[in-house]
Amino acid sequence: MMGFQSDQQPKLFYPSIHLEQRIHESHALRRIKSRVDFDFIYDEVRDRYGIKGNVSVPPPVILRMMLLLVLYNVRSERELMNTIPLRLDWLWFLGYDLDSEIPNHSVLSKARTRWGVEAFRCFFERIVWQCVQAGLVDGTKLFVDSSLIEADASNNSVVSRAAFEPYLVKGCRELEARLEEPQEASGDDEPPETPKCGCGQQTPCLHHRSRCLGGASGQGWPESEVQDPPGCGRGLRGDHGHRGHDGRDQRSAPAIASG
Numbered sequence: 345m346m347g348f349q350s351d352q353q354p355k356l357f358y359p360s361i362h363l364e365q366r367i368h369e370s371h372a373l374r375r376i377k378s379r380v381d382f383d384f385i386y387d388e389v390r391d392r393y394g395i396k397g398n399v400s401v402p403p404p405v406i407l408r409m410m411l412l413l414v415l416y417n418v419r420s421e422r423e424l425m426n427t428i429p430l431r432l433d434w435l436w437f438l439g440y441d442l443d444s445e446i447p448n449h450s451v452l453s454k455a456r457t458r459w460g461v462e463a464f465r466c467f468f469e470r471i472v473w474q475c476v477q478a479g480l481v482d483g484t485k486l487f488v489d490s491s492l493i494e495a496d497a498s499n500n501s502v503v504s505r506a507a508f509e510p511y512l513v514k515g516c517r518e519l520e521a522r523l524e525e526p527q528e529a530s531g532d533d534e535p536p537e538t539p540k541c542g543c544g545q546q547t548p549c550l551h552h553r554s555r556c557l558g559g560a561s562g563q564g565w566p567e568s569e570v571q572d573p574p575g576c577g578r579g580l581r582g583d584h585g586h587r588g589h590d591g592r593d594q595r596s597a598p599a600i601a602s603g
Contacts, residue, residue, distance in 0.1 A: 358442075361442070363432055363435060363436040363441070363442075364436065366432050366433075366436070367432070367433055367436050371433060372415075373433055373434075373436070373437040375480065376411075376437075376480075377437055379474065379475070379478035379479075379480060380471060380474050380475065380478070381474065382404040382407050382408060382471075383404055384470060385403040385404055385407055385467065386403060386404070388463055388466060388467070389403055389458075389459050389463060392458050392459060392460075392463075393458075400451075401447050401451050401455075403455070405438055405439065406451060406452065406455045407467065408437060408438050409424065409428075409438065409452060410452060412424065412428075412434060412437070412438075413452075420449075421449040421452045421453065422449045424449065424452075425446055425447070425448070425449045428440070428446050429446055
């Protein structure tokens, strides 16, 4: 016989519901709560609270909330506070009941500011040591935080490790051979080569002025050193009867003084 669910009015009281009975014996939070003592935080942050004023959220509860934030990879503190009333295991772990008032998400940021970095470092070391003593940490596995980034690569470029290993070994051997080679003496101590003019002279002549002063040759001299030394067959001095670029006689051209 098939049963049908009737529209019943929700109960106002649930005397037979106990959160302790709703949490499985193998639940991770049950193991943590039974083996880790969070009450040590009272002595650690006692001097960071005043004597008078509003009563704060108990420090062990704040520490447990921060643990839930990391353990279940909750995206934000606001989302954590919104999720706590929906999770019976979280309510039980924090010591809350079904009708308990959940604090505002700002209590976590205020607690971090009030306690300081050194206090959290002490909390971390203290809790990790308690987990080691309780047998919750065995050291056989290592977890590394990482981010998944979509690669801009083709699936056809993926190769197996067996096919890639010969190239990797070859590259390592070449790198080791390069490291074992004796390093040659650097030529920094040698004097730089003196630039020469295009006509073979040590000093640039006026004909190669445009090139010698940072032209196509890429070399340059101070403008005061540019002159037309004797023996240069490319000069532009008209009194020597030299020929210019176009082969015409430059005898009537006025003499050009050195730069």
